[in-house]
Amino acid sequence: MRRAGKERTASRGGPPGGAVAGPVLRAVGLSRAYGEDASLVWAVDGVDLDIPAGQTLAVTGPSGCGKSTLLQLLGGLDRPSEGEVWLGGRRVDGLGERALARLRRRSVGFVFQAYHLMDELTAVENVELPALLAGSAPRTARRRAAGLLDQVGLAARARHRPAELSGGQRQRVAIARALVNSPLVVLADEPTGNLDSAATHDVLRLFAELRSAGQTLVMVTHDERVAATADRVVSLRDGTLADDIRLDGGPRLPEGAGADHGAASPLGALLDWED
């Protein structure tokens, strides 16, 4: 589906708004079509979105409305048919493959519903891998990975392989991995979709710590309880933005997710890591 006569707002030249110190993530007239002719589907259709630094944004909407496609476009895993993506004040949708891969590695942390851990690697090896690929020295990467695993409560599981971990533990490894290169933004696609309520609480507790520490986070979710923990909720319908709601208040946790997630959280202290 596509709205008739929708105007494109794509800019030319410098960053939208003229300043590099704008939103961490910005979509301008962002669109992605699949198929052609009679089977053409606009999965994402003219989305304009500014995501300021430190915001936790939930993306919701019915199945097939374009949530995952939008997240992949924002993270440079897919390329738009039309429109622009800006990350950290830099236009990134037109980058070549190698530059885009480098950008993803250094500036974006991904968390997926199905974890996407490497089965043959231990937890700590999974976490350190993006740091090694980004050029960190092995000892530095290992120290960083071990520190993150400690902060997500998995120090004792560092040498376990994914098959030896529960779903919730695997997702915590994936979150540690997403953070290893201190990304500008963490993008999470249904991060609690495979988890029971206890493991969901663990993940949301970690997200609340990240939020307190100023980490920008965008998460796609079907779960209203998860969306309710965000600063802002946008809903998609047929690839377009239908709602954009800002929620009030400080860091939110679902009931039973525990307390003690202040700005001085140890996980937060690890976010500013530089090699």
Ligand SMILES: Nc1ncnc2c1ncn2[C@@H]1O[C@H](COP(=O)(O)OP(=O)(O)OP(=O)(O)O)[C@@H](O)[C@H]1O
């Ligand atoms: N690779 C593809 N080829 C063709 N069509 C696709 C492709 N990927 C997605 N689509 C279509 O684009 C639309 C949006 O898909 P997308 O996966 O982004 O939706 P979603 O909101 O994340 O759905 P769900 O909540 O079910 O995961 C759907 O109509 C889907 O069928």
